Amino acid sequence: MLDLTYESPKAKTIAGAKADWELVIGLEVHAQVSSNAKLFSGASTKFGAEPNSNVAFVDAAMPGMLPVINEYCIEQTVRTGLGLKAEINLRSAFDRKNYFYPDLPQGYQISQLYHPIVGEGEVLVELGNGMARLVRVERIHMEQDAGKSIHDMDPNMSFVDLNRTGVALMEIVSRPDMRSPEEAAAFVTKLRQILRYLGTCDGNMQNGNMRADVNVSICQPGQYEKYQETQDFSHLGTRCEIKNMNSMRFIQQAIEVEARRQISIVENGGKVVQETRLYDPDKGETRSMRSKEEAHDYRYFPDPDLLPLEIEQAWVDDIAASLPELPDAKKARFIGDFGLSDYDASVLTADVDSAAYYEAVAQGRDGKLAANWVINELFGRLKKEDHDITTSPVSPTQLGGIVDLITSGDISGKIAKDLFEIVYTTGGDPAEIVETRGMKQVTDTGAIEAAVDEIIAANPAQVEKAKANPKLAGWFVGQVMKATGGKANPKAVNQIVSRKLSL
Ligand code: ADP
Numbered sequence: 001m002l003d004l005t006y007e008s009p010k011a012k013t014i015a016g017a018k019a020d021w022e023l024v025i026g027l028e029v030h031a032q033v034s035s036n037a038k039l040f041s042g043a044s045t046k047f048g049a050e051p052n053s054n055v056a057f058v059d060a061a062m063p064g065m066l067p068v069i070n071e072y073c074i075e076q077t078v079r080t081g082l083g084l085k086a087e088i089n090l091r092s093a094f095d096r097k098n099y100f101y102p103d104l105p106q107g108y109q110i111s112q113l114y115h116p117i118v119g120e121g122e123v124l125v126e127l128g129n130g131m132a133r134l135v136r137v138e139r140i141h142m143e144q145d146a147g148k149s150i151h152d153m154d155p156n157m158s159f160v161d162l163n164r165t166g167v168a169l170m171e172i173v174s175r176p177d178m179r180s181p182e183e184a185a186a187f188v189t190k191l192r193q194i195l196r197y198l199g200t201c202d203g204n205m206q207n208g209n210m211r212a213d214v215n216v217s218i219c220q221p222g223q224y225e226k227y228q229e230t231q232d233f234s235h236l237g238t239r240c241e242i243k244n245m246n247s248m249r250f251i252q253q254a255i256e257v258e259a260r261r262q263i264s265i266v267e268n269g270g271k272v273v274q275e276t277r278l279y280d281p282d283k284g285e286t287r288s289m290r291s292k293e294e295a296h297d298y299r300y301f302p303d304p305d306l307l308p309l310e311i312e313q314a315w316v317d318d319i320a321a322s323l324p325e326l327p328d329a330k331k332a333r334f335i336g337d338f339g340l341s342d343y344d345a346s347v348l349t350a351d352v353d354s355a356a357y358y359e360a361v362a363q364g365r366d367g368k369l370a371a372n373w374v375i376n377e378l379f380g381r382l383k384k385e386d387h388d389i390t391t392s393p394v395s396p397t398q399l400g401g402i403v404d405l406i407t408s409g410d411i412s413g414k415i416a417k418d419l420f421e422i423v424y425t426t427g428g429d430p431a432e433i434v435e436t437r438g439m440k441q442v443t444d445t446g447a448i449e450a451a452v453d454e455i456i457a458a459n460p461a462q463v464e465k466a467k468a469n470p471k472l473a474g475w476f477v478g479q480v481m482k483a484t485g486g487k488a489n490p491k492a493v494n495q496i497v498s499r500k501l502s503l
């Protein structure tokens with residue numbers, strides 16, 4: 001595992017007019033479960049389908065329809081819990097959260113308020129420079145997603161698309177352990193990375209498959225430490241919740257803006273009211289959506305259509321045994337096995353496909369050299385064309401072949417770049433290309449000596465100058481490289497030039 005000699009970062013302080021304030025942040029992340037079918041029906045979850053084409057009778061709340069739980073969605077949620085090192089509750093239960101909305105035909109959302117399926121877990125959030133925050137997860141519960149109201153298609157009418165209605169969501173609730181906007185975004189990034197490794201949520205924030213409610217409060221220095229000691233929330237300020245953030249950038253902006261709003265209220269003698277707010281990125285402000293007083297009375301009660309959910313420890317153990325290697329473990333292994341820097345290991349383990357690609361290239365080769373080629377050359381080139389690693393025109397075998405040719409001294413680093421370009425654009429076996437195109441490095445010192453002699457003989461004036469100023473020997477090296485089409489071994493050329501000029 002990773003060497004946990006991390007330091008915890010300091011809280012972000014924001015200077016008020018009268019005092020300094022610190023931030024406290026807790027997140028509720030909604031992650032759509034990767035599953036072909038919905039939580040309580042067999043309807044498809046496919047994104048972008050014709051509106052209202054993926055709707056079972058039970059999703060549309062037709063009279064007499066009963067929900068039947070999708071075992072795979074439970075498995076996915078348990079897998080997520082295990083991936084976050086969380087407690088799995090063998091008995092959980094579903095509750096109805098009652099409210100009216102046009103995109104919620106049942107008139108209630110089935111959720112798990114009192115007995116969630118997953119209990120306490122944790123996420124290690126690395127922040128660079130040896131800093132990390134261990135963010136505690138309070139719980140994960142399963143619930144249904146609502147449909148979508150569409151207001152911008154017609155000037156007089158609104159439309160409702162129920163394709164999303166009943167899709168399984170995991171609500172992952174963190175403790176208020178984050179202390180800066182950057183940490184909050186890094187938490188969501190890390191969570192998304194873990195869920196993607198697990199295959200339990202695709203983490204696509206643009207499509208709304210992952211979104212976060214951000215809880216923000218401010219406190220004076222020292223108060224948070226009291227809360228940590230006692231776990232007594234009264235040491236913290238009143239929080240506001242900013243709903244439905246679907247980008248890392250907005251999460252950070254909203255927290256900052258909301259904190260400043262709260263500071264100005266408190267410093268002017270007011271009180272922060274606990275409420276739900278929305279962030280408006282165009283105006284750069286948050287505004288009230290509903291206050292606690294007007295808050296919906298959800299009248300939660302156990303859903304009478306669904307029995308409590310009981311799962312067996314043996315089943316949980318089977319899922320645990322099938323977990324893939326997760327980001328922290330993979331990163332630690334890459335550092336240990338391939339001698340990578342912390343930074344390179346992070347980049348290469350950012351997603352499973354990149355990690356698998358790298359590992360295939362590095363296996364049996366110089367790990368650092370392989371990392372340089374994957375990160376600097378391949379990733380750089382892929383990015384230029386908006387390709388991702390899964391559609392890379394250069395396979396791990398081909399890139400490994402290039403690395404081998406460098407290691408054996410058959411080609412120089414410079415020629416390797418040309419070779420990479422050829423393989424990238426036209427394919428082929430690197431060793432064969434080097435052979436047929438005559439790209440091999442000339443290490444034959446006889447050939448290099450001949451080239452050096454020729455250039456010295458043709459440039460007597462340069463020779464005089466170089467003798468007076470040895471730095472000018474570089475000019476000869478350049479000429480030889482040019483004459484040999486970049487194939488001469490630069491080290492050998494350097495040595496021979498120095499010797500021949502008797503520098
Ligand atoms: P509710 O039941 O009103 O949803 P919870 O106790 O479930 O409240 O907390 C919701 C979220 O708010 C959690 O993510 C938690 O970490 C966060 N939270 C609680 N107190 C604070 C606070 N003082 N400042 C910031 N976030 C907080």
Ligand code: MG
Pocket residue numbers: 028173
């Ligand atoms: Mg809550």
